[in-house]
Amino acid sequence: MKGKYLINTDSWFVAPDGNQYKAVWGEIEIVEDSFLGLKTNRNSTNWFAKVGSEDKHVIVAGCQIHYATKCENKPHTGKTDEWQADATNGIKEYKAPTRIYIAE
Numbered sequence: 196m197k198g199k200y201l202i203n204t205d206s207w208f209v210a211p212d213g214n215q216y217k218a219v220w221g222e223i224e225i226v227e228d229s230f231l232g233l234k235t236n237r238n239s240t241n242w243f244a245k246v247g248s249e250d251k252h253v254i255v256a257g258c259q260i261h262y263a264t265k266c267e268n269k270p271h272t273g274k275t276d277e278w279q280a281d282a283t284n285g286i287k288e289y290k291a292p293t294r295i296y297i298a299e
Contacts, residue, residue, distance in 0.1 A: 196223050196263070201270055201295065202246055202255055203262040210253065210296040219255065220270055221247035221298035223263075226254075247298025270295055 200223045207215045224245045242257040274290040 196225055196244075198223070198265060199267050200246070201262075201264040201266040202244060202260055203264075204255060204259045205261050206259060208253070208255075208296075210298075211251070212296075214296075215294075216296040217294045219246045219253045219296045219298050220266060221252065251298055253296065253298050269297060269299075272297060 199221060201218055201220045202223070203218045204216075207217055208219075210216055210219075226243050226245050227241065244255045244257065244260060244263075246253050246255060272293045272295060274292060276288065277291040278286055278288045280286045
C-alpha cells in the first residue's frame with residue numbers, strides 16, 4: 196500500500212493531541228512487528244500500519260484495522276451530522292466533532 200489512506204480502527208485510540216478517535220488519515224507504510232524492537236508471538240498480529248509523516252504518525256496494529264479507504268485528499272474534519280434514536284424520545288439530531296485524527 197502506498198499513498199494516503201483513511202484507516203478506520205476497531206477500537207478508540209488516544210492521539211498525541213489527547214483526544215479519542217476511531218480513524219486516522221495520512222500517508223501509510225506497512226511495517227513488520229520487529230520495528231519496535233520485539234517480535235510478537237503467534238497470538239498477535241505480525242504487521243502494523245504507520246500512518247502519517249516521519250515526525251507525526253500513529254502506529255495501528257493490523258488486527259485493529261477495520262477498513263482502509265484510499266483517500267488522497269484530506270477528509271472533512273469539521274463537525275458532522277449525528278443522530279440517536281430510542282423508543283421514548285424518537286430521533287435526536289446533533290453536530291459532533293470529527294472522529295478522524297489527521298496525521299501529517
